[in-house]
Amino acid sequence: MLKKRLIGTVIVRNGWAVQSFGYRRYLPLGKPECLVQNLDRWGADEIFVLSIDRSSDRLGPDFKLLERLGQLGLGTPLIYGGGIRSVEDGLQVIRLGADRLCVDAILHDDIETVRGLSRQLGAQAVIAALPLSYRDQRIEWLDYRTKVSTQVSAKDLDAITLGIVSELLVIDWEHEGQPGGFDHRLIAHASLPAEIPLIAFGGLSEPGQLIELLSQPPMAAVAVGNFLSYREHAIQKIKTKLIGMPVRLPSYESMYSLTADV
Amino acid sequence: MSSRTVCVVDYHMGNHASVVHSLRELNYRVRVSNDQAVLNEADVLVLPGVGAFPSGMKALHSLSLVSYLQEQARLQRPIIGFCLGMQLLADASYEHQYTMGLGLIPGEVVPLINPQWHIGWNSIECVLQDPLFQASDGQVFYFNHSFAYRGPSEYQIGLSRHHKAFPSVVRRGSVVGLQFHPEKSQGPGKELLKSLISGLCHA
Numbered sequence: 001m002l003k004k005r006l007i008g009t010v011i012v013r014n015g016w017a018v019q020s021f022g023y024r025r026y027l028p029l030g031k032p033e034c035l036v037q038n039l040d041r042w043g044a045d046e047i048f049v050l051s052i053d054r055s056s057d058r059l060g061p062d063f064k065l066l067e068r069l070g071q072l073g074l075g076t077p078l079i080y081g082g083g084i085r086s087v088e089d090g091l092q093v094i095r096l097g098a099d100r101l102c103v104d105a106i107l108h109d110d111i112e113t114v115r116g117l118s119r120q121l122g123a124q125a126v127i128a129a130l131p132l133s134y135r136d137q138r139i140e141w142l143d144y145r146t147k148v149s150t151q152v153s154a155k156d157l158d159a160i161t162l163g164i165v166s167e168l169l170v171i172d173w174e175h176e177g178q179p180g181g182f183d184h185r186l187i188a189h190a191s192l193p194a195e196i197p198l199i200a201f202g203g204l205s206e207p208g209q210l211i212e213l214l215s216q217p218p219m220a221a222v223a224v225g226n227f228l229s230y231r232e233h234a235i236q237k238i239k240t241k242l243i244g245m246p247v248r249l250p251s252y253e254s255m256y257s258l259t260a261d262v
Numbered sequence: 263m264s265s266r267t268v269c270v271v272d273y274h275m276g277n278h279a280s281v282v283h284s285l286r287e288l289n290y291r292v293r294v295s296n297d298q299a300v301l302n303e304a305d306v307l308v309l310p311g312v313g314a315f316p317s318g319m320k321a322l323h324s325l326s327l328v329s330y331l332q333e334q335a336r337l338q339r340p341i342i343g344f345c346l347g348m349q350l351l352a353d354a355s356y357e358h359q360y361t362m363g364l365g366l367i368p369g370e371v372v373p374l375i376n377p378q379w380h381i382g383w384n385s386i387e388c389v390l391q392d393p394l395f396q397a398s399d400g401q402v403f404y405f406n407h408s409f410a411y412r413g414p415s416e417y418q419i420g421l422s423r424h425h426k427a428f429p430s431v432v433r434r435g436s437v438v439g440l441q442f443h444p445e446k447s448q449g450p451g452k453e454l455l456k457s458l459i460s461g462l463c464h465a
Contacts, residue, residue: 002424003383003402043448045383073283077404077446094312097277099406099446100381121313124379124408166379166408195377220382248383248402251449 003248004214008044008235009201009225010035012051012065012082019226020052021177023131023144029229033068039228040076042235043251047078048102048223050129054083055105056145061093070097081129087116094121102169104129107160108143118164127199128165130157131173134185142173154191162193167220172202177226179205187216199223207241214245266463267291269304271331273321275346276312280445288456296325305463307331307339310445311346315355315371315409318346319363328364335366340436340462345407348432348439357409367434369413376425379408386420386430386442394438394461395419395431401450403442405430410441436462 010032011020017035018026029035032049039047049069051062061083069078080093081102090101101121106113107128118126131142133149140149141156161168170190175181181203192198197220200213205227213219228234236250268290270278278294285292285308293300301307309331311318322328335341343351352363355371363371374380388399399420410428411418420431422441430441438458444451 001385002380005382070277070279073279073286075280075284075446075448075451077406077443095277097279099312099443122379122408124381124406125312166381197377197381 001246003045004219004246005045005221006210006235006238006242006247007046007048007079007199007221007223008039008042008228009048009050009223010039011225012049012062013053015062015065019177019229023142023173023176025177032065033072036069036074037072039235040072040074042233043239043248044076044235045221045248047074047076049078049080050102051082052144055085059083060085061089063092063096066093066096066098079127081127084117086113087120090117091120094125100125100127102127102129104131105143105145111160115164123164124166126165127167127169128161129169129171131171132186132190133172133174134183134189137189139186139190144173154193157191158193161196165196167197167199168192169199169201169223172200175203176201178203179227180209182209182213184212187213187219192218194218201225207238210238210242211245214242214247264289264291266305266459267293267303268306268308268459269293269295269301270308270310271301271327272296273311273318273325273327275318275321276310278310281308281310281344284445284452284455288452288459290459296327298330301330301334305340306459307334307341309341309343309347309350311344311350313346315346315349315357315363316359316361318350319361322350322364331364332366335435335437338436340459340465341366341438342458342462343439344445345441345443348441349409349411351432351437351439352411352413355409366437367413367417367432367439369411369417369432371409372412373409374407374424374428380405380410380424383447384422384424384430384442386422388420388431390419392419392433394458395454397457398450398454401454403444403447403451403454405442407441411439436465438462
């Protein structure tokens, strides 16, 4: 049976891992490599590294960061998002060690490039990030570069994503970084394509929230960022509170003897 | 340090750092190469891979590795394919266009339908007795694919289920294919690699 996933998220700005609050306030945490290594050691189901300034500053993907992450030899699957402008960018991100890509800005600008990425890498490697908000009883989609939100319909989302991405990352950008802040109406009212599994992110801190989301059939994963900081074994601690959910049990590195029998 | 040498076949599809790291943690000597002289020195050949089947076969042809790998399989040299590397072991694939594979394990690679892809952690169920996989029966591994092997049941050692069952472990003699990524499957992946490489070398 396919398990639902707990994704550890690292937000990167100006090359540094940061805590992000509502897409507008940032606190430095340190080197992204250190946080990624922790998530790998703690047994996250996937690690999501999101470089949030690469598209708005037209810098392209952070290949140097990816090189450093690739050299870590991670034992956990890696998703990378940030600055992907072309099919060649996406291919290079995979060559440097990411297993999957997350696209956001390019969904607004050039859907044909997303289609090209999907053709080259397979849709299973492509995730669409949708920063959404619920206002005046309607769902709005944010272009984070311009800070402008526009109403988005189910038909729009179908046209954008169907057949070319394998999962939708629904981001509650307004409540990002706010404990217990994720607005469940984003899932209930967004009329997201039923065929595409969802990942929720933004303001997810409480086990009860995670259980409520993971209990919903379209939810394949939850992504947690800020709330994994300043504590040891944060992934295992969350997972112990998700017992009974269809998630992988917490794992501890020391369980395994790694010496070859010769 | 083990006396065994594992060579990762470098055909320019994906990044090999995680594969190399996993094998080194298991204390194997690891080489990454497409030079047949280097590959000849290895006890086990690993064929990793991320990407599309036609590109993978094109790369193997351009490096003159197709007939080399077929010859090594005939000589009973252990060969292990991961994900795309497993699919390349089959006779052919329908990905993009019909493309001939290495033909080391009879069968074809066909698209997954409803759902069209299989992403995340899933368990394997051993359906044939094989001591190399006994300890991994029921363990969960990381999958990320939209095509799967279809072939005679005699080669299907393990299945996984996602709406329908599909072969996730295949074997013909010393040639083994894993549809998942053991190098990205943390402890269970390393345990399986240890058992598999050790078992194939002692067979």
